[in-house]
Amino acid sequence: MHILPPLAAFLALGATVIAQATCNAGAAPLTTLATMNPFAGGSLYGHPNYPNSPGPNYPGFSFLFDLQIAVPVDFSRIDLDLYDAGGLVNLGNGTTVTSPNQVGATTTVTFMIWPGASWIGNELSPTGWGTLGTGTLTVNQPHTDSPIVFNPPINLPAGTWGVAIQVPPTTNGPNPGPLHPMVDNTSPQPLSYVTGAFTMTNVQFQRESWAATLAPAVHKQSLEFHFTPLSGYANWTTFGAGCGQPGAPVLGLAARPLIGTTIDFRTTNIQPNSLFNFWLFGFQPDPNGLGLAPYGLPGCSLYLQFGSPIVTNLSAVASGLATPQLPVPNDPTYVGVVLYGQAAPMMTGPGPGFHTSNAVCVALGLL
Numbered sequence: 001m002h003i004l005p006p007l008a009a010f011l012a013l014g015a016t017v018i019a020q021a022t023c024n025a026g027a028a029p030l031t032t033l034a035t036m037n038p039f040a041g042g043s044l045y046g047h048p049n050y051p052n053s054p055g056p057n058y059p060g061f062s063f064l065f066d067l068q069i070a071v072p073v074d075f076s077r078i079d080l081d082l083y084d085a086g087g088l089v090n091l092g093n094g095t096t097v098t099s100p101n102q103v104g105a106t107t108t109v110t111f112m113i114w115p116g117a118s119w120i121g122n123e124l125s126p127t128g129w130g131t132l133g134t135g136t137l138t139v140n141q142p143h144t145d146s147p148i149v150f151n152p153p154i155n156l157p158a159g160t161w162g163v164a165i166q167v168p169p170t171t172n173g174p175n176p177g178p179l180h181p182m183v184d185n186t187s188p189q190p191l192s193y194v195t196g197a198f199t200m201t202n203v204q205f206q207r208e209s210w211a212a213t214l215a216p217a218v219h220k221q222s223l224e225f226h227f228t229p230l231s232g233y234a235n236w237t238t239f240g241a242g243c244g245q246p247g248a249p250v251l252g253l254a255a256r257p258l259i260g261t262t263i264d265f266r267t268t269n270i271q272p273n274s275l276f277n278f279w280l281f282g283f284q285p286d287p288n289g290l291g292l293a294p295y296g297l298p299g300c301s302l303y304l305q306f307g308s309p310i311v312t313n314l315s316a317v318a319s320g321l322a323t324p325q326l327p328v329p330n331d332p333t334y335v336g337v338v339l340y341g342q343a344a345p346m347m348t349g350p351g352p353g354f355h356t357s358n359a360v361c362v363a364l365g366l367l
Contacts, residue, residue: 022361023236023361024363025234026231027228027231028197028233029228030226031227032225032227033193033227034223035189036220036221039081040143041182041220042186043183043184044099044180044182045180045205047178048211050180051091059166059208060107060169060178061166061167061206062205063164063165063221064163064203064204065203065204066119066120066163066201066202067156068160068201069198070158070197071158071230071335072157073155073197073198073228074153074155074228075150075226076226078135078147079224080145080167080181080222081143081144081146081222082182083182084100084101084103086103099180103140103174104138105139105173105174106172107136107167107172107179108134109134109167112126112130112131112132113162113163113164114129114161115159118202119163119202120202122162123164123206123210124211132154132155133152135150135151136149145224153228182222183222184220185220187220189218195367196366196367197229205219232365232367234256234257234365235363236253236256236361237360238252238360239359240287240303240342240358240359243299243356244271244345247269248269248358249343249356251342251360252266252360253360256365257328257362258364258367259329259331259335260328260329261327261328263326265279265326266323267323267357270317270321270345271347271355273348274320274346274347275316276317277317278314278343278345278346279313279314279343280304280311280343280344281312281313281341282309282310282340283339283340284304285303285305285361286304286305289301289303290302292356297354300354302356303340303359332366335365336363336365337363338362339362340360342358343357
């Protein structure tokens with residue numbers, strides 16, 4: 001393996017170069033983040049005055065948390081763990097009660113935001129909060145997903161957001177009334193939950209929305225988020241065709257090109273007895289390819305724009321494989337930079353002594 005220091009310096013120019021992108025750091029696949037996977041926990045959160053009915057103006061409960069979002073995100077669903085299926089509840093004083101069976105009941109959940117700041121200190125009044133959207137919660141069995149489905153999805157752009165997920169009592173289905181989420185009070189809540197798209201902190205439960213009824217911060221919540229990052233997804237593609245007999249060398253990457261990691265380029269199918277691989281990298285592609293027959297390479301093409309800035313380098317070939325490495329700084333300004341590469345193994349024998357590979361389009365991303 002060989003580090004490419006000239007290319008590493010060249011990469012720093014990429015953010016200012018406008019490329020004819022044949023790939024981009026676009027939307028990621030649907031992703032999940034769970035505070036507990038699978039759901040677990042042996043206690044439920046009761047409303048104030050539990051197990052008796054809450055007051056007539058009880059608005060329901062809230063999950064509160066902060067989000068630091070790196071790329072725009074769509075939240076399509078949030079799953080809860082509810083204990084509302086007719087099970088027994090130990091009140092801790094030697095008596096038990098039976099919870100109403102609400103499986104199949106529904107309610108409308110509100111997704112509220114406090115822009116640019118934490119929810120902490122803003123949880124006692126809905127004034128100043130904005131409603132971003134609503135979703136439908138359907139009650140399911142304990143320790144299974146009770147989904148809140150947002151249609152359309154909730155969209156949050158990059159930035160800092162305080163969030164309140166307000167869950168009122170059910171209004172439709174069997175035994176409508178207040179709900180009771182499960183908690184694990186033996187596992188401390190982590191300080192943060194981290195994905196490439198966002199970081200979630202200060203996860204806490206409020207037994208009555210907009211009231212001084214916060215549950216202990218150390219209790220681990222039962223939440224699972226289904227989300228789609230709308231940009232920043234690192235990816236790479238191949239284009240063009242290589243040349244060579246009996247087969248053309250093949251260029252690819254060992255993994256997706258995330259910032260803060262090292263990209264492993266891999267040229268395979270190199271002719272035996274080849275000692276070196278010649279690399280070409282740049283920011284301007286030639287999708288159709290420039291024929292190299294005038295340069296003594298009939299049937300071969302250059303897929304980087306002729307005349308544009310191109311960095312070249314050599315690396316050794318071992319067992320028909322060349323694997324140089326390119327470290328990418330852990331710097332979000334590199335997100336979206338698109339880099340193009342091609343390989344040309346040096347053949348043994350008379351003549352120019354090169355075969356060329358296909359080209360790769362590499363889009364750097366956060367996730």
